[in-house]
Amino acid sequence: MHPILTPPTPTPSAKPDLLDGLKNLVTAVAGVILAFLILAQAEWFGLPWQVAQVIGLGLLAIIPATLMVALPLKTLKLGAGRDALMPFAIVHAVAIIVSVPALLGPGLPTVLMTFMPAIGALLLVALNAALALTVWWPAFLVARATGRRHPALLLAAAIFAALTIPPGLASRLMAEREAAPLRAEDVAGRLEGEAPRRLEIAVASVAERGSPQPFRDARCDTLCEGLLRSGQVDRLRITWQAPDAPPRSVTYAAAAPDTCRAGRPCVATVEEADWAPSPRLSVTETTLPGPRAGDRRGSRLVTRFEVTLPDAGGDRLLARSTMVRAAVVTVPVLVDYNWTDHQTAVVGVSRIHRLMNPIGMRDILLDTLGYAMPQDERPS
Incomplete structure (x- = not known):
């Protein structure tokens, strides 16, 4: 009688550790500070102002996208196990902690943006990251329950669209309605x-x-x-x-x-x-x-x-x-x-x-x- 052979369980090509989240976070912080240094002091880097503007704004666009999209996708690709979720949880927790100054009233964010724009930009990145990363948790729960990534991605996209698109559309309709009596x-x-x-x-x-x-x-x-x-x-x-x-x-x-x-x-x-x-x-x-x-x-x-x-x-x-x-x-x-x-x-x-x-x-x-x-x- 031949023994029953079970297919081997595929192992992820790279296993994350607790330092992955911190490395992503440090890279993002350093990138934001570097972007503002390039924008504010282009002559330090020997760059023309137009080139410095393209590089600086490019960094400010890429880094938040990395935090909000690339890190969750990497985590989901490695599976929804505890080891894979830990770096993601670290980045999310730090983003929430850094966002606390925005809850203390308009005074501190105003001071940061006026006198320390690089730190003020970090506050914005943290706020957006904290909100965007929250959308991924239901997706991870679906991935853990079903063992499939595609339903999780569709759920994350649906939640993101439901939270971020209707307010803008409603605001435009309201503005048109308020302008009608004036015209x-x-x-x-x-x-x-x-x-x-x-x-x-x-x-x-x-x-x-x-x-x-x-x-x-x-x-x-x-x-x-x-x-x-x-x-x-x-x-x-x-x-x-x-x-x-x-x-x-x-x-x-x-x-x-x-x-x-x-x-x-x-x-x-x-x-x-x-x-x-x-x-x-x-x-x-x-x-x-x-x-x-x-x-x-x-x-x-x-x-x-x-x-x-x-x-x-x-x-x-x-x-x-x-x-x-x-x-x-x-x-x-x-x-x-x-x-x-x-x-x-x-x-x-x-x-x-x-x-x-x-x-x-x-x-x-x-x-x-x-x-x-x-x-x-x-x-x-």
Whole structure:
């Protein structure tokens, strides 16, 4: 009678030990610090700034991905036994411990990011790693119970998608719904006939970092100069209404070609005491508070473009278009520093700016007033 032969149990090609988790952790910490050193002191490494930026940002993208994806996959490949899970558990525990400062209020994360950005970045890596690695534990339990890796991977992917995708989608839908009443009075109009030879552009802008600043301080920018030099406009008047300051108006005309110099605007100011009635493009910006009290990240920047025409009974509205900028949750959701103002960084879910009805001054000049938008043709 022949003995029953049982197939040998496959052994993993590499058996992890307790130092594996610490080695991965030390490598990640060293990589983050090195990335910030390269970004902040490129000259130490003899690198051009552009090259240093690519290398530093590349390291900051690869290292968290290694912690959150490569280490769990390696552990799952070795099996869901105690020896394989131990390095993973070490990294997860350390990530949770390092994340504790973010729970102590906005003060410490703000100080870290302002004065010690490398340490502040480590806090972000730890927070994201602690949350992402939590998703893998149910997958490991499924792998241990079934002895199969593919169901575990599918479970981890499903949990990750369920936790990180819906908040971003819901935030976008909410932003669109909140922007709808602000655009309810928009008017779509177009000037019939030739584009006007005289035009006034009035800008009232809020003092907010990152907000659009067309024709800043009533100066004639590239768009203004292009309209004048193309011959479509004889006179262009710019009125600038800065916050807490009286309005300032300047009238421009195209300069003589022989006076144009490389790198300098090819326009001339014109003294006109009485500005004749003309079409007017007004750009106003307003910052509205968020729908939830105290949520400064939820504020919205409303930019409104209005075109009015002179009429016997006063200015007549031809067109109005409203653009709304709101901070929405990213897809997928991550943990990031949210700058509520110029000095304060609060740890929270990552957000990006989203524009509802994205439109610019060029669009209004082209679609509403009928100008052919010129290219920048300054002499070189």
